[in-house]
Amino acid sequence: MEKSYLISETAQVTEIITKLSPYTDQQTAQVTESISKDPLGAGVSPEWALGPYVPTGHTDTKREGNLDTSLIVYGAVAPTLLDNLVAYWKLDESSGNPVDASGNGKTLTNTNVTFSGGKINNAGSFNGSSSKLACTGVALGTEFSIQIWLYRASTVGRKGLMGCGAQGSGGGANKLLIMTSVVSSGDIYIHPNDFYTAGGVLTSGAWNHIVYTYSVANGSKIYVNGVSKSFTGAGAPMNVTDANWIFGLETLNNNNWLNGLMDEIAMWTRELTASEVTQLYNSGSAIQYPF
Secondary structure (H helix, E strand, O other): OOOOOOOOOOOEEEEEEEOOOOOOOOOOOOOOOOOOOOOOOOOOOEEEOOOOOOOOOOOOOOOOOOOEEEEEEEEEEOOOOOEEEEEEEOOOOOOOOOOOOOOOOOOOEEEEEEEEEOOOOOEEEEEOHHHOOEEOOOOEEEEEEEEEEEOOOOOOOEEEEEEEOOOOOOOOOOOOEEEEOOOOOOOEEEEOOOEOOOOOOOOOOOOEEEEEHHHHHOEEOOOEOOOOEEEEEOOOOOOOOOOOEEOOEEOOOOOOOOEEEEEEEEEEEOOOOHHHHHHHHHHHOOOOOHH
């Protein structure tokens, strides 16, 4: 018996060949393909059935009788949110240095950041004058994505969210800084490309989901609360080789410290898709590693 199911024409197609012994019509062999998309409809596991068993919700006719000794399953293995995840900080601690939940060992060094109720469990609380988190060893290269959940009581005032390089080291083609309220209140500003969204994309007194993605093929994209936002300034090609990161201030000039909360900070060395951003936003409820 040969059975095929193409999950997605856009994802990379892989072939899985499983050798089986002959089964009678009273026996069942079941192969579960690990894919992120749901080919059978909402809530139905992507299972492949041999013999009389047919997964719930599957429309194929029940197959009975002896089976051949090989099964070929063609399925597009779409990327998952775990793919190319290089760091994930839940910030669920009550004190101390936040650990990297991804298992990649990128523990953050904590300077005067406290913890309070966040988007999911706890979040890092930044005091606006001396609070920061820092790590080393995360070079994003030419294709990457960054997630931040941000809460500010007021979006007035230029503040740094994160940046790479030493404090006050200035900009550079190999660095990345993400700031807010630079050109107008509630905007998102990216340096060194120096492009920015319109003001007011961030809401005061509420949690805002920010995802920034970059690839050579598609350039920069900024999502706020699951929605792609237009921006001013084309931006130059990026290659973020500086692997030292600081969260909670504008590293460009060693100032503009954040007063607010950040939660569920994550970095990938690939461009997330719009559907993955929607998954992370989760209708405003957020999801947490391991997703």
